[in-house]
Amino acid sequence: MTRGADEVQWLPVTDERCGDDRFAGPGVRALHHAVDLATVPETVVLTAPLAHWQDLARRRPAPFAEYASLVEEPVSLRAWQIRPRAADVPVGPVFVNLVPGTVAEGMLELLALAEDGPPEFPRLAFALQRFTAPEATVLTQAAPDGERVRAQAFLGLAEQLSEPLYPDLIVLTGRRLAVHEYRVADKPTATMTADGGSHTEKIAELRRRAPVLRVKALQEIGALAVAVARRLGMPVTAEFSVVEGKPVLLSCRPREVPS
Structure with a gap:
């Protein structure tokens, strides 16, 4: 699913658009180009301007609930800020093994951390990835x-x-x-x-x-x-x-x- 550039876009990491740094940064581009070389868990990337995420958080009582089920739970959740033609900036910790009801809360927590991040990186992306307990x-x-x-x-x-x-x-x-x-x-x-x-x-x-x-x-x-x-x-x-x-x-x- 893809919407306007100023709204939330979400795509599986296998989608060709994830190979574009402008979509979600060089880390996602690297993972996209590696999916046929190694086993990669189901991963969905969500990206929008930071201001749009902030607007969603202000306007909706449960702003990110619609995204929490894009990947079968449990999931890992990570976030980073993006600027074109620059290395991305990770935001906060990686949350692992999130269960129903906690994914949206985790996104809100990472958004709050991103608001204190560098202003020259105006775009914020999240990755929801299927979690399996590792040895x-x-x-x-x-x-x-x-x-x-x-x-x-x-x-x-x-x-x-x-x-x-x-x-x-x-x-x-x-x-x-x-x-x-x-x-x-x-x-x-x-x-x-x-x-x-x-x-x-x-x-x-x-x-x-x-x-x-x-x-x-x-x-x-x-x-x-x-x-x-x-x-x-x-x-x-x-x-x-x-x-x-x-x-x-x-x-x-x-x-x-x-x-």
């Missing part, structure tokens, strides 16, 4: 040459609550993505899925000093990150979850490299 989450950095992939592997979710996060740190190098470095963290706690959200959970003694993932799984994720970087022709940061042993691409975005 692990992996944040990767990769470049088109594929010579080096850096990864952080977390038990459960890469979401910091009351306790610090304890990721394993992995560096894969060369054409075969051989392990150059694998530092296994002592993980006394981790963030895990809970009813309607997430919570901090203590990790059993034997599990806390074990690697989050086997090398083969990390190499599969690393190869996917490299494939995305090659598709875009630039370095990327990509977030994967591991669900039932399979990697799922949650987000990716172009990564600026220091000169």
Whole structure:
């Protein structure tokens, strides 16, 4: 569905219009171009000028209720501000595992945070993404040459609550993505899925000093990150979850490299 440029537009990330930076920024463009390279959960992007979102919030008693069911719940919700031909600006935290009745509330909370954001980024976008509880989450950095992939592997979710996060740190190098470095963290706690959200959970003694993932799984994720970087022709940061042993691409975005 598409409306006027000054009203809310919403599209699945597979739609060709999501490949246009002006629609929802370079992060969505990157994810759009990666959907045939990796499994991507059902994702719907909503975008409108910040002023339009503010007007909806003022005029309607339940301003975002009509958007809360675009993706089957539970969902993850994230938001960011957009300016043409510029990197987007993330707004607030990523809300995970939202259940009925909480998606619209989350959008309102992120809108309030965006109102304090940079005025030169006048457009606000949301992404609603189908959530499935992961065994692990992996944040990767990769470049088109594929010579080096850096990864952080977390038990459960890469979401910091009351306790610090304890990721394993992995560096894969060369054409075969051989392990150059694998530092296994002592993980006394981790963030895990809970009813309607997430919570901090203590990790059993034997599990806390074990690697989050086997090398083969990390190499599969690393190869996917490299494939995305090659598709875009630039370095990327990509977030994967591991669900039932399979990697799922949650987000990716172009990564600026220091000169």
